[in-house]
Amino acid sequence: MKTKTAPKSVAAATATAPALPDSAPAAVSHKLKVLLVDDHPITRQGMKALVNQQPNLEVCGEADNAPYAIELVGKLQPDLAIVDIALKTTNGIELTKNIKVQAPNLPVLIVSMHDEGLYAERALRAGAMGYLMKQEAGEKIIAAIQRLLQGEIYLSDKIKEKMLHRFVNKKGDNMVFSIDTLSDREMEVFQLIGNGYSTRQIAQKLSLSSKTIDSYREHLKLKLNLESGADLVRHAIQWARNEGSM
Known part of the structure; x- marks a missing residue:
């Protein structure tokens, strides 16, 4: 009796197994693709881990220089690019301008160690949709990414207040x-x-x-x-x- 029951359970499990691979790709396909552009491997590694923890995001590619970043934008067609200002061949501001020429609708988030008071407005004028200091907590970085993906601009409260005062x-x-x-x-x-x-x-x-x-x-x-x-x-x-x- 026991030897007959085991084959039946194995057969039942085998019959239902093919349904699993069909459902897994469907979930992955809904993830939005993020391109990382930074010349520090450790920084990219940390950012990649942070992004990939999000249920709707995945890092689709990494670049440490502007020419390769432009190549990946065309090849991978990411939904968002995270760009550092200091790169090997050019700065992130110029790269952002070039990205916007090739992909006008691609949101660009500048994440940098440089003072936002000096570079945030330059980044916006170049076409970026947000500027964030690298020392900000992970939740702020994710909040900025999600904001840009919704078509919104992300700046720190400090910079927004500074801009408003100057406008007035x-x-x-x-x-x-x-x-x-x-x-x-x-x-x-x-x-x-x-x-x-x-x-x-x-x-x-x-x-x-x-x-x-x-x-x-x-x-x-x-x-x-x-x-x-x-x-x-x-x-x-x-x-x-x-x-x-x-």
């Missing part, structure tokens, strides 16, 4: 940054705003969500040193009149 105290066209600092996608949104398109209309035209367009509008205000949405619209309309419509 320093006004005038001489403080407006050059339109040339905008990424391809930001320029497209800026032109559409100048041509009278609403947020919903821009979202439909570019096949993006209204929330994403709102994030672009906030990013444009930061880059162009404009205090309000109304200022952004006026600036965009004036630019469109001078440069011509799309």
Whole structure:
């Protein structure tokens, strides 16, 4: 009796086993891909471990220099890039500009040891969507990553307060940054705003969500040193009149 029962249980287990491999890849396929760009292997190792602990994230590639990072952006098509400022061949600010040319919609998070007071605004003007100091706790790094993946900007409270104070105290066209600092996608949104398109209309035209367009509008205000949405619209309309419509 016992010798007959064992084969039946083994057969039953064997019959159900093939269902397991089919379900596992489905969970992995939903993970968002993160590209790490840092010339310190230990830093990359720690960041990789932190990212891979998240249920919706995985590190898809690593680079220690700008040329290889650009290659991986095209090859792996990550959902987000984490870039250090100090790299072997060029700095992370210039790399961010090049990434935004190749992949305008790719969110870039700058994570660096350099003082955010000196580099955060430069990173934003280059096209980054966030800036974070390396000494910040792991939960803040993950919070920044998740914020960028939702199309939002991430800056420390200290930097946001500094920017707001400057916007309030320093006004005038001489403080407006050059339109040339905008990424391809930001320029497209800026032109559409100048041509009278609403947020919903821009979202439909570019096949993006209204929330994403709102994030672009906030990013444009930061880059162009404009205090309000109304200022952004006026600036965009004036630019469109001078440069011509799309």
